[in-house]
Amino acid sequence: MIFSASLLEEVAGLLGILVILSALYLQSQTFVDPTIRAVAAQSLLLGGLFVVLFLESGVVDLLYLAVITAAVRGILIPMVMLYQVRRFKHSLRETGTGQRVPSLVIVGVVMVIGGYALFKTALLPTLSNPSVSVPFVLILLSFLLIVTRRNALSQMSGFLEEENAVLYAGALIAPTIPLLIEFAVVLDVLGVVLVGVILSATRDVLRTLEEPELEQLSG
Amino acid sequence: MDESILFVVLLAAPAAGAAISLVPRDGVEILASLLSSAAAVLVSLLLFTSNASGTFGFFYSDGLTRIMAITISSVFFTSVAYSWFYVRRINEPLIRFRWYYSLLDLFAFTMLLAVTVNDLGFVWIAIEATTVTSALLVALERERTSVEAAWRYTLIVSAGLVASLLSVIFVYFSQGTLLISVLTGGQIQAGLLVPLAVGFALVGYGTKAGIAPMHAWLPDAHSEAPSPVSAMFSGILLPTSIYALVRTFNLLQGLASFEVMQNLLIGFGIFTALLAAVIMGYQRNYKRMLAYSSMENMGIILVGFALGGVGAIGAAIQIVAHAFAKSSAFYGAGNILVAYESKSMAEVQGVVSRLKYSGYLFTLSCLAVTGAPPFGVFVGEFMIIAQAMSTGNLTLTLLLAGVYTYGFIGLNRQSVRMIFGASPSSMDTPEEESGKSGKIPERENWVSVAIPLANLLVALLIGVYMIPLLLQAAQGIVP
Numbered sequence: 001m002i003f004s005a006s007l008l009e010e011v012a013g014l015l016g017i018l019v020i021l022s023a024l025y026l027q028s029q030t031f032v033d034p035t036i037r038a039v040a041a042q043s044l045l046l047g048g049l050f051v052v053l054f055l056e057s058g059v060v061d062l063l064y065l066a067v068i069t070a071a072v073r074g075i076l077i078p079m080v081m082l083y084q085v086r087r088f089k090h091s092l093r094e095t096g097t098g099q100r101v102p103s104l105v106i107v108g109v110v111m112v113i114g115g116y117a118l119f120k121t122a123l124l125p126t127l128s129n130p131s132v133s134v135p136f137v138l139i140l141l142s143f144l145l146i147v148t149r150r151n152a153l154s155q156m157s158g159f160l161e162e163e164n165a166v167l168y169a170g171a172l173i174a175p176t177i178p179l180l181i182e183f184a185v186v187l188d189v190l191g192v193v194l195v196g197v198i199l200s201a202t203r204d205v206l207r208t209l210e211e212p213e214l215e216q217l218s219g
Numbered sequence: 220m221d222e223s224i225l226f227v228v229l230l231a232a233p234a235a236g237a238a239i240s241l242v243p244r245d246g247v248e249i250l251a252s253l254l255s256s257a258a259a260v261l262v263s264l265l266l267f268t269s270n271a272s273g274t275f276g277f278f279y280s281d282g283l284t285r286i287m288a289i290t291i292s293s294v295f296f297t298s299v300a301y302s303w304f305y306v307r308r309i310n311e312p313l314i315r316f317r318w319y320y321s322l323l324d325l326f327a328f329t330m331l332l333a334v335t336v337n338d339l340g341f342v343w344i345a346i347e348a349t350t351v352t353s354a355l356l357v358a359l360e361r362e363r364t365s366v367e368a369a370w371r372y373t374l375i376v377s378a379g380l381v382a383s384l385l386s387v388i389f390v391y392f393s394q395g396t397l398l399i400s401v402l403t404g405g406q407i408q409a410g411l412l413v414p415l416a417v418g419f420a421l422v423g424y425g426t427k428a429g430i431a432p433m434h435a436w437l438p439d440a441h442s443e444a445p446s447p448v449s450a451m452f453s454g455i456l457l458p459t460s461i462y463a464l465v466r467t468f469n470l471l472q473g474l475a476s477f478e479v480m481q482n483l484l485i486g487f488g489i490f491t492a493l494l495a496a497v498i499m500g501y502q503r504n505y506k507r508m509l510a511y512s513s514m515e516n517m518g519i520i521l522v523g524f525a526l527g528g529v530g531a532i533g534a535a536i537q538i539v540a541h542a543f544a545k546s547s548a549f550y551g552a553g554n555i556l557v558a559y560e561s562k563s564m565a566e567v568q569g570v571v572s573r574l575k576y577s578g579y580l581f582t583l584s585c586l587a588v589t590g591a592p593p594f595g596v597f598v599g600e601f602m603i604i605a606q607a608m609s610t611g612n613l614t615l616t617l618l619l620a621g622v623y624t625y626g627f628i629g630l631n632r633q634s635v636r637m638i639f640g641a642s643p644s645s646m647d648t649p650e651e652e653s654g655k656s657g658k659i660p661e662r663e664n665w666v667s668v669a670i671p672l673a674n675l676l677v678a679l680l681i682g683v684y685m686i687p688l689l690l691q692a693a694q695g696i697v698p
Contacts, residue, residue: 126411139381146378155374162381169385174392177340191351191377 383423446553533602540595
């Protein structure tokens, strides 16, 4: 083997930490554009991580997964989302959540620590792989991003982060089922194209209608 | 006959319909969708009568599969037929009508795939695909509320379904396979991962099935979607998600953790039904009220499957009966919406004096979905409460009785007031001046009456005639 097992393990650990840091960076953004770029970077990091996991385990499926993750989630989907941002210039900044961002970053850090403690006590005895704590924490951070943002594209970034976390967990727990995960990736692309159309329509109609219209969606 | 051919044709029909619908010639889309959905009904009937059980190549079939397949294809067919009346009235649709019919066909295809495929991983993929194929259908009317509802639906359901992907990963990690035939027939490896998988499935598939507290998308999407799409959401999409949850839950049979997870499912089910029954009675929007009624039914069905035995058979019967009755109610609501151009119950009063047949059909459909005898939902609900009583769980029995009663009164009080109440304009203005919102009887389109009437009759037939047939099909639902 070209690389020693301990070196690969350290690189995987380092990439895992970078993924968590990218999630916290996502949490700290009020502008939509860097949020999308951060989730793209996170997907590319994940692609790199899958390459390392392939070198460690020799499971070729992980290599396919790395290529698909980097190409679709790291490049194609962010390109579609950035196109939407450029098309509707007025939605460049998160509204409402802006002032709460510093508090949300602190909540995010607390969630990282709390999530790790929860994983260690509840899941580690069963899963017996401490690395799974990283995607576990990432899922919690993605939920935080989805529920605290109002902008549709920021919420979409939260969803992509959540899917990144599950891809990550899947690769660590059951590396031999990436065919299923590859299908999920393809569905993601379809979903994003669809959401792009819905977003366009939302913005078109939004220009002519007032906020009270949405009061019909309550109760 | 080789039954695996039947499964292929069952899926090929809506897929072909989706492709042909895109041919840019007027009328092709409705004809292709009608023929493909009729073919799906025919094939699912053949499957139902053949009692095909076991593995058929890529597919798996048991009583639940056959019941789900016939329910999905039937509501698909009636929704396509009702679309002919309903969607052409939409002035500025978000997508062209040929795309609407194509997506409707693909939506049915993904649901049929979810209930026939022999792999929990593909079940997840198919259910995730239902979101992709149906989100644009919700936003068809291109109003801000409908687009917002479609967005909420896409985001909440997709985010929730990721949890069920974790469930699939846990099943594979603990059992080494995702094949339903192997998991159902073989020895399940005990451990914490199986109940954990069921827990994640409850969150993921539960979000799609409208199980509280993950139900936030459901009332919005059901009320804002065009009526034929609302009927498919309520009648067949929610039960398809319940199907996926039940397939995962059944892995626990015979394991030590079964009882804990059974109680968890019963808890979520009864909480959903109670919450919906209470909220339903206070709705001001009649389509939203029907959406909460669907939530109530899904809660009860979940309790039935969790209880097992007669309760699970009752839940399967309720799925079929509810699908026909609720689609009839949504078609009736569609007729009212077309005539009154309002979803507000305050603005829609005295319907029967203007839309005689639709008014009566809506009232009867509401009675049917709330478990009035002799409709099929009554039989399903009766079997579920009987199972609760037989297990000696008095609290659950009383809670179910409370849900049935409160839900029945809440929905029917509102619907009767809306259909038979005094029209606001008839109280304020002379009859000859009452115009569009008044009580001048309208000549109703025969298609708009015949389709909900046919579905309501099936819901009635299920209660009075088809129970032995369904009982036979539902045997062996619980392994």
